Amino acid sequence: MGYTLITGATGGIGKATATLLASEGQNLLLVDIVNPAEFALQIMEEGIAVESLQIDISNLESTQVVTQFVAEKKFTLDGVVHLAGITRDKSMLKMDKSEWDQVIGVNLTGTFNILKVCAPLMKSAGGSIVLTGSTSALFGNFGQINYVASKGGVEAMTKTAARELAAYNIRVNCIIPGFIDTPMTRKMPEERYNAVQQMIPLKRAGQPEDVAELINFLISSKSSYITGTSILIDGGFRM
Numbered sequence: 001m002g003y004t005l006i007t008g009a010t011g012g013i014g015k016a017t018a019t020l021l022a023s024e025g026q027n028l029l030l031v032d033i034v035n036p037a038e039f040a041l042q043i044m045e046e047g048i049a050v051e052s053l054q055i056d057i058s059n060l061e062s063t064q065v066v067t068q069f070v071a072e073k074k075f076t077l078d079g080v081v082h083l084a085g086i087t088r089d090k091s092m093l094k095m096d097k098s099e100w101d102q103v104i105g106v107n108l109t110g111t112f113n114i115l116k117v118c119a120p121l122m123k124s125a126g127g128s129i130v131l132t133g134s135t136s137a138l139f140g141n142f143g144q145i146n147y148v149a150s151k152g153g154v155e156a157m158t159k160t161a162a163r164e165l166a167a168y169n170i171r172v173n174c175i176i177p178g179f180i181d182t183p184m185t186r187k188m189p190e191e192r193y194n195a196v197q198q199m200i201p202l203k204r205a206g207q208p209e210d211v212a213e214l215i216n217f218l219i220s221s222k223s224s225y226i227t228g229t230s231i232l233i234d235g236g237f238r239m
């Protein structure tokens with residue numbers, strides 16, 4: 001059986017996704033800038049393999065370690081869940097160039113790097129790639145000009161990648177999470193966090209496990225006729 005590579009694997013949505021896919025019997029290659037080795041051991045299930053690599057996906061050379069690793073281990077890659085992402089929030093007038101560059105570097109260039117490295121490894125057998133946008137890019141969220149630029153870009157890249165990779169039977173889709181309970185959103189003051197929950201029709205933040213279920217579907221053959229699209233998972237936030 002092939003492997004599914006998960007970036008941002010030690011983050012909130014990444015951990016929930018890795019845990020679900022492992023319980024479904026999927027072999028995994030966990031990737032994060034924070035070493036995912038210890039987490040990999042925790043989710044190991046009988047009969048599956050969980051490998052891990054500490055990689056900075058904003059750097060192409062670092063990301064290319066995946067190519068070497070897959071060649072050495074002689075396994076095939078048939079799924080990619082690309083979740084690694086960062087925020088550096090500040091209003092546009094206060095934001096400095098390094099905060100712009102960091103977010104574009106990880107979220108946008110990092111997505112290019114992952115596609116560039118992983119697509120060739122999937123060309124022979126086909127598979128499914130899931131990229132990650134954000135409802136912030138649909139709203140134009142205050143204080144996130146760098147983040148919305150990167151996430152809007154990822155949504156657009158999804159369509160080009162889907163067109164270019166369809167010939168190899170590689171599907172590419174983009175999930176658009178709304179407000180999910182993870183370390184990324186828990187950086188907010190609690191009062192603000194609760195206020196945002198009240199703006200959501202379902203009156204709660206999404207759980208990482210909610211997002212993992214959507215990813216599990218998009219990675220599986222149950223979604224074999226879905227490509228080049230974005231799927232909102234936001235409790236009605238964007239309605």
Ligand SMILES: NC(=O)c1ccc[n+]([C@@H]2O[C@H](COP(=O)([O-])OP(=O)(O)OC[C@H]3O[C@@H](n4cnc5c(N)ncnc54)[C@H](O)[C@@H]3O)[C@@H](O)[C@H]2O)c1
Pocket residue numbers: 007008009010011012013014031032033034055056057058083084085086106110132133134135176177178179180181182183184185
């Ligand atoms: N939480 C939300 O409400 C929300 C909403 C919309 C979109 N998203 C997106 O979902 C994805 C997952 O977010 P999360 O909430 O789990 O965040 P998180 O902060 O919990 O996890 C992000 C992970 O990415 C990793 N990472 C950061 N920079 C990296 C790099 N250069 N190389 C490799 N790994 C790196 C981090 O170490 C972390 O483990 C992100 O792309 C985020 O933008 C989250």
